[in-house]
Amino acid sequence: MNGSLPRRRVLRAVAAVTAAGLLGLAAACGAGSTGEASDELVYWSMWKAGEPQAKVLESAIGSFTEETGVKVKVEWKGRDVAKQLAPTLNTRNVPADLVDSADRFVKSTFFATGQGLDLSPVYDLEIPGESGKKVGDVIAAKYREYATTEGRAWLVPYEVLAEQIWYDGGTLQDVAAAPPKTWDDFVSLLAARKAARGDGPLALDADIADYSAFWTYHAVLRDLGPGAFGAAATDTTGAKFDDPAFVAAVQKIEKLVKDGYFVKGYDGSKYPAVQQKWAAGGADFLLLGTFAPSETKPSAKEGFQYRSFPFPAGARGEQTQEISLIGFAIPARARNAEAAKKFIAYFMNRERLSKIATEADNITPRTDVEAPAMLADVKKTLDTARTHPALDGVKMDHTDWYTKVFQPANTELITGKVSAAEFVAKLKSTSVDFWKLNG
Template sequence: MNRRLIRRTAAMGLAGALALGLAACGGPTGGASTGDGRELTYWSMWKEGEPQQKALSAAIEDFTAETGIEVDVQWQGRDVLKKLQPTLHGVPAADLVDRSLPQVKSMMVSTGTAADLTGVLKEPIPGEPGRTVGDVVPAKYLELGRAEGKQVVLPYAIVANGLWYDGASFPGLREKPPKDWDAFRATLAAEKKAGRAPLALDADIPDYGAYWYSNFVVGAMGPGSLHEAAADRTGTVWKQPGYVRAAERVAALAEDGYFADGYDASKFPAIQQKWATGKAGFLLMGSWIAGETKPYAASGFDFRMLPFPTDGAPGAGTPVEAATFGWVVPAKARQSEAARRFIAFLYGKKQMQAYADQAQGIVAREDIETAPAMADVARALKEGTPYPTFDGVDMDFAEWWTKTFHPLSTKLVTGKISAADFSEQLAAQSADFWKRAG
């Protein structure tokens, strides 16, 4: 386990005044804090050496220098909540963690160990008079961190899914994007006619294949539609026309040969690498893809993204599949006051800009300049309607998602099952799953 203790010395007068101020504020939910407000322990989902870690490390140093609050930070990696979980019902091993909502909901909300951070939205941002956390974080991003009516995650970084392509290979697409699915499918047909593979997909990653059906459903019927079907214990919703039509579209992509050769038998990241080297046109993926493929992308690759085409009019309100990484405070954190001050500091424009620059991603403030590769993502998120990845289905119905949906979805996207059979089997197997589940 990597461990780094960042300490800075500040004037005793400043530290004392700050401690008194913290004692008067109460915890994230208004309760009293048992700590002295002069230190906190932060366990991070990032690992030492990652761009996000470097950005946060620099911000921590600035925070300690300005406030006198010492931060014991441990770069735990993606299993941070699993490591923290055994301590949550006593004195938590960390006062602050960061992760995305699905993991927080599964491991903390379900056990009542995540604090409601709604009160932190009123916290003033240092150096920005009159501005609070709630003033700078759009409500649509806050929604991506809510569960059971509580703000359990305060988002600081946003990732969005869309159709990624090389702007140099499609020079007019950004100015004149396909207005609907039929128009985009015409673009795919033209690519195939020209002898190029229209789509890239590593189908051995079940979630990557599932992006297609999920986006077709939500793109046609709106956010909440996939979740509604998954919640139906009879399974009959899957046979309704809109869901069957989504299956037909996925099946058509496979039948028409739009996916790159070998996609149904490849091992990740083989096809993704083909895409980055110009051997496939479009890749349906999250916005991390620009950083992930940059080391081996073709020279001059211009990372661009199209929001997934919908059946409705493009523009305002277009659904954009998204997720957030954000701050989480355990309900019994001893240093909750120091944690909330730290959170407010990190929402400062200077800190958010530094994070965006280092991580080359999208942050939860819309007044931050984005990297060129993230320009389309930022625009899509600002103009569209972000909704949880897979419409929240993988989060709320995790076992059904992996045991029932994944196998059928993979068969559908690889052309091993027809749209009609997919819909029938999904309905029947879902009903059986929920009957066994009780």
């Protein structure tokens, strides 16, 4: 046998190299983001079949196919959709062209890894049926800025979430007339309601670490301002936890626990027992996201009037509003990216997007879509207050620190197992250890 390969094997090798090169080029260009038309796309969604948002999207998918001829194969994957897709993103066989998920999952899965398309061009697309309006024209600027990092748009949002303190406006008419604006006003209200009820007025399912985190984070936010929590979380020396203002903010939460302002049984609850109890009239106030009304409606007492107010102002005297977003992303190697972009622009049409409010009881990023009546208080705040990422973006950008360092310690604080001083000391030491290993 001589040193040369048989001609057929050479041709096969050349063909393989050529094919690989073409595949690499397609991947680099976004494989479908090159302007080529497509008559199909695969869409993976965070919703389960039958959920309100899924029904809204399914309706839009049907009319989209009817009007454009583009077939959409949708798979209702549930909340872990980004995790399911992540292992495939750097392969030649990315199974989805379009994904929707919560901002933190999109940013960490697509933007942080470089595996998502820059969606800036989508904001420049005209919305079908809206006489020349572009996607970027109808989404409030603050939401577009939120979803853009280093000049790259990594999300096109269609739903806005925000945390506020919820109550029954029919029962607490005095609160509806004049919601507490300062921490001192809030604590005075809690004292009065505890005396009237004979039990703590604050509802909390403490087995959900996120829900417990809302209390401590908001206290820090109000006293130190947006960005302070994130700065402490990423301080490799732990020095920022020594700030007396940080400790003082945490002591407010410690006092809520010690003074019995959380309803009995909150520390041993099994979600959603306590929030259902609240909706039935068993507690007065619930700090939770804009999903609270839709989640608790089945348990709500007759005539329950959903009202809310922002977490009260602290030492800084301001009430900023934290937000998070749910929206669309496109994998960098999507085969049918152009069709995916086309669907996003189609769905952002006012008539179609408004169903997220009217049928799914949530707030949209379009300022011209009225919020559901039960979320009117939140919408009013969003339209007027300064907004910032939920939990200072820590949950989104530093997930491991948030889940492995902050949440366990905070659950101990909120359930009365440790004092504020012990909590802060533990947070400092475990953060220093964490960053030594992960810095």
